[in-house]
Amino acid sequence: xxxxxxxxxxxxxxxxxxxxxxxxxxxxxxxxxxxxxxxxxxxxxxxxxxxxxxxxxxxxxxxxxxxxxxxxxxxxxxxxxxxxxxxxxxxxxxxxxxxxxxxxxxxxxxxxxxxxxxxxxxxxxxxxxxxxxxxxxxxxxxxxxxxxxxxxxxxxxxxxxxxxxxxxxxxxxxxxxxxxxxxxxxxxxxxxxxxxxxxxxxxxxxxxxxxxxxxxxxxxxxxxxxxxxxxxxxxxxxxxxxxxxxxxxxxxxxxxxxxxxxxxxxxxxxxxxxxxxxxxxxxxxxx
Amino acid sequence: xxxxxxxxxxxxxxxxxxxxxxxxxxxxxxxxxxxxxxxxxxxxxxxxxxxxxxxxxxxxxxxxxxxxxxxxxxxxxxxxxxxxxxxxxxxxxxxxxxxxxxxxxxxxxxxxxxxxxxxxxxxxxxxxxxxxxxxxxxxxxxxxxxxxxxxxxxxxxxxxxxxxxxxxxxxxxxxxxxxxxxxxxxxxxxxxxxxxxxxxxxxxxxxxxxxxxxxxxxxxxxxxxxxxxxxxxxxxxxxxxxxxxxxxxxxxxxxxxxxxxxxxxxxxxxxxxxxxxxxxxxxxxxxxxxxxxxxxxxxxxxxxxxxxxxxxxxxxxxxxxxxxxxxxxxxxxxxxxxxxxxxxxxxxxxxxxxxxxxxxxxxxxxxxxxxxxxxxxxxxxx
Numbered sequence: 189x190x191x192x193x194x195x196x197x198x199x200x201x202x203x204x205x206x207x208x209x210x211x212x213x214x215x216x217x218x219x220x221x222x223x224x225x226x227x228x229x230x231x232x233x234x235x236x237x238x239x240x241x242x243x244x245x246x247x248x249x250x251x252x253x254x255x256x257x258x259x260x261x262x263x264x265x266x267x268x269x270x271x272x273x274x275x276x277x278x279x280x281x282x283x284x285x286x287x288x289x290x291x292x293x294x295x296x297x298x299x300x301x302x303x304x305x306x307x308x309x310x311x312x313x314x315x316x317x318x319x320x321x322x323x324x325x326x327x328x329x330x331x332x333x334x335x336x337x338x339x340x341x342x343x344x345x346x347x348x349x350x351x352x353x354x355x356x357x358x359x360x361x362x363x364x365x366x367x368x369x370x371x372x373x374x375x376x377x378x379x380x381x382x383x384x385x386x387x388x389x390x391x392x393x394x395x396x397x398x399x400x401x402x403x404x405x406x407x408x409x410x411x412x413x414x415x416x417x418x419x420x421x422x423x424x425x426x427x428x429x430x431x432x433x434x435x436x437x438x439x440x441x442x443x444x445x446x447x448x449x450x451x452x453x454x455x456x457x458x459x460x461x462x463x464x465x466x467x468x469x470x471x472x473x474x475x
Numbered sequence: 476x477x478x479x480x481x482x483x484x485x486x487x488x489x490x491x492x493x494x495x496x497x498x499x500x501x502x503x504x505x506x507x508x509x510x511x512x513x514x515x516x517x518x519x520x521x522x523x524x525x526x527x528x529x530x531x532x533x534x535x536x537x538x539x540x541x542x543x544x545x546x547x548x549x550x551x552x553x554x555x556x557x558x559x560x561x562x563x564x565x566x567x568x569x570x571x572x573x574x575x576x577x578x579x580x581x582x583x584x585x586x587x588x589x590x591x592x593x594x595x596x597x598x599x600x601x602x603x604x605x606x607x608x609x610x611x612x613x614x615x616x617x618x619x620x621x622x623x624x625x626x627x628x629x630x631x632x633x634x635x636x637x638x639x640x641x642x643x644x645x646x647x648x649x650x651x652x653x654x655x656x657x658x659x660x661x662x663x664x665x666x667x668x669x670x671x672x673x674x675x676x677x678x679x680x681x682x683x684x685x686x687x688x689x690x691x692x693x694x695x696x697x698x699x700x701x702x703x704x705x706x707x708x709x710x711x712x713x714x715x716x717x718x719x720x721x722x723x724x725x726x727x728x729x730x731x732x733x734x735x736x737x738x739x740x741x742x743x744x745x746x747x748x749x750x751x752x753x754x755x756x757x758x759x760x761x762x763x764x765x766x767x768x769x770x771x772x773x774x775x776x777x778x779x780x781x782x783x784x785x786x787x788x789x790x791x792x793x794x795x796x797x798x799x800x801x802x803x804x805x806x807x808x809x810x811x812x813x814x815x816x817x818x819x820x821x822x823x824x825x826x827x828x829x830x831x832x833x834x835x836x837x838x839x840x841x842x843x844x845x846x847x848x849x850x851x852x853x854x855x856x857x
Contacts, residue, residue, distance in 0.1 A: 366560035369527045372547040373554050374624075375579030388564050 228443035235440040248444035252430075264418075265445055268426035273452060274337055275412075275422055276405040279344035280352075280398050287352035288394065292382060294353065295360030306357070309350045317346070317410045328415050335417040343411050348401035355400070359393030360386065395463035403453045423449040477538030477631035477664055478503050484523055484533035486516075486688075493519045494688045496533065501632075501664055501681075506655065508667045508679030510711065516688040517668040518557065521634045524666060525554050537631055548579055553625035554634040559617045561609040567620050568592055568605040574628040581629060595627045598657060614641045619650075626657065633665045639674060651677055672712045676700065684708045686837075702847065706755065706828050707837040715758045715790065718800045721830070724750040729827070729844070733796025736775045738822060741846030746827075753838065755826035761802035763791070763810060765817045771845065773825060775800070775818040779810050793818060823847065 227235065229244040252265050294306055324343065325334075333339030363386055371381035412422040427449055430442040479501040486494040493516045501507040509517050522528040524535055526547040535542045542550060553574065561570050571592045575583045583591065596602035599619040609617055622638050639647050639654075654660060655678055669675055675682045676696045683693040684707070692704035703709035709717045721732040724746040730737040731754075740746045765774060777795035789809040791802045793816060802818055810816050825844035831837070 364558060364560065366556045366558045367562065369522075369525075369547070370554070370556060370560040370562075370624075371573070372527065373525055373550075373552060374574035374628075375548050375577030377546075377548060380577075385562055 224443045224446060227440055228447050230440050232438065232440060235438075248440050249448065252441055252445045252448060263426050263429040265423075265426050265448075268421055268423050269449070269452075271337065271340075271420055272406060272422040272424075272449075275340040275344060275420065276402050278337070278341040279348045279405045280402050282341060283345060283348040283352045283401055284394065284398060287349055287397075288356060288387075291353045291356035292360050292386065295357040296365070306353070309353055312346045313350045317408075320346075321410060321414050325414055334415060335419045335421075337420045340412060340416055340420045340422075343415060344405045344408065347404050347408055347411075351401045351404060352397045355397040356390060356393050359390040363389055392463055395460045399453075399457055399460060402456055406453050476503050476662060478536075479507075479524065479632055479664055479666065480534075480536040480539075481520075481524065482534045482536070484520075484535065485531045486519055486523060486528060487531055492688055494523070494530075497688075497690060499683055499690060499693055501666060504662060504664055506660075506665045506667065506678060506680045508669060508675040508682045509685050510669060510672060510675040510679075510682055511685035512670055512711075514687075515685045517670075517685055518636055519688075520685070521554065521636055521666060521668055524632065525552050525634055526550050548577070551580070551630055552632045552634055553628055553630040555618075555621045555625045555636060555638045557636040557640065559609070559621040561617060561620055561624075563609050566606050566608055567596070567601065567612070567623075570609070570620060571595065571624050571627050574624060591627050592623075595623045598653070599623050599626075615643060615646060618642060626660065630663060633660070633663050635665065635667045637669055638667070640669070640671070654678060672714075676712070684711060702843075703755075703826070703840060705837050705839045706753065706831075709755050709826060709828075709840070713757055713759070715801045715803070717826075718756040718758060718761070718798075719828070719834075720754045720756065720798050720800070722752050722754050724748055724752065729754070731775075731796070731798070733798055735777075735796045735798075736773055738773050738825070738844055741842065741844060743846035744827065744842045746841070751830035752841065753828040753830055754844075755828055755840075756800065756820055757824065758790075758801045758803045760824045761800065761818045761820050763802060763804045763816050763818060765819060767819050767821075771822045773820050773822055773844070775820070777816055777818060779812050779814045779816055782809065782812050784809075791816075 226240065226242075228248055229246065230237075230242055231245060231247070234242045254266075294302055328334040328339055328343075333342065367385050367389075368378075368381040371385045372378065376384060407424065408422075409424040412420065412425050416422070416425070423445075427442060427445045430438045430445055432438065481497055481499050484494055484497045485492070497516075497520060499507075509520060511517050519528060523530050524537075526535075526542060526545060537550060537552070562573065565573070572588050574580050575588045575591065592605070593602065596605060599622060601616055601619050601623065604612060604616060604620075609620070612620065618638060618641050622635070625633055625635070639650055642650060651674060667674075667678060676699075679696055681693060681695055682699050684691045684699065684704075686707055692699060692708050694702075699708060700712060703712065706717075706719060710719075722729050723732060724730075724740055725748060727740050727748075728737045729740045729746065729752065746752070761775075775795050777793040777800065779791050780794050780799070781792035783790040783792075784806060787806055789804050789806050791804055791810065793800045793802055795818070800818065804810070822844040827841045827844060829838035829841060
């Protein structure tokens, strides 16, 4: 048999089958996205047809972003987009401000009940949101947080805080304790050792946790649906309103709105991509 | 420069006890070496002095001041970590500037910092690496940077955790020689941790031998070598390890269990007839041949099983009855495998230890074969 070039694969039946299977899975996984893209460029007349051949238009994107209060739809999508950015950005910032010190403490010190506390926080993630939504609704109405952005930022902590704390705790645990101890002996207080030594080294972790938390908050549907109305409602709720709620369903507008709604997390992911590299602490201690 | 006083320091991690109540004093400016195998509690001892681990009992005093409850950054000690603990996001010169710019080791202008860093890095031979990051350094260079971060600052006490362990053999020997001549080092009380007996003997004003969280012996290098408190200390020093031979006291004489050699029991040691003992014979003190005559020489007949040439020396495995002895001979006229030989040792160099039930149990030294005074063990092992 001829020598294989580096990177060249031997053509065996198994390899061919697995390649075909991979391509098949790829098509299966990406097809809904493609379908959504096609649908978003169809006119109302064509929206329920399954033909791939149609006259594409960008009209739907314009409609979604500009129309307001027409007979077509009463959804103010643009302001929902802005509200989503404020709610999710605010939620992530609050989670980072509180979660980073919390994760550091939980990662560095074992104190009475520290494991219980961490588990308790994790349990926010596996309890379904619908379980707490009714009491939350009552409480929010009572204290005047209903349909406020502050209220949304607060309730999204249930989503973002556990993520931030759990991800960053493992980053802090991976960090050799000797580094901060060296800073203490250099004459720095614990706070300065944390800021000067530990914090810069977990930057990739902070970026990863912030991104994940933002995506989870962005995709949240139940909280804004129940706890917000016109003032603090978000993209996820706005998208579904194009389905008409009993009236005519605008599938093409829904698809266009969903595509636009997926952009901010994507842009965020791309912009912090360079921080999402690990191995920053390489060379710190002998391995 | 300050004295260090460690009193009854205990530290437990969960169910395991790392330190069983350590007691020692280090004089001002003294170079004090803690020698012990890995897991003996050496690093825990250093971190207890630095305040990086909370001790469960006991007291650490620096310069006569009780350090209980004093934060590490107020103790004015510098420490080189075995793991180096260099800040990965900072260059070598930024790493070295770190203790100078904290404000707790004195205040230095930019120029003074640079001057100090230059002086230290020149001594350590890393002044061409100032702009490199730790990840761009070899292990030896990292270790010297870590050492530099300690020496660059004035401190009451330097704590050095295996600072030469990752250097190559040549550099290690030259650094060992240099270390003591460093100006700041000779002025500052230093607590130095190592598992290398040669380092300990070469550097220490005094050596503390640590075993399983307990001090076995604290003494000058010479005393530790000549009068090891027990078989653990005796075996920790010297390469190859000391030979241990079972013997019995009979009618005023100490006789090898194999019956091949005997010598008069020194009266000052109060050995009683029937008492079992162990004899310690250092390989480098066992000579091949029978040219030494006299009552203070012990002759041991044997047969060479294995002869291993190690450059200038030859290491011999000699079978002497039921015992197997290791001896080191000069490479000229070294006997070959299978040869019958006589090993000779000067009686003052024969150490007498208590007998042990198992071969790996450590027992206290009674004295030398000429009745030299016994050394005392620091603490009875559990």
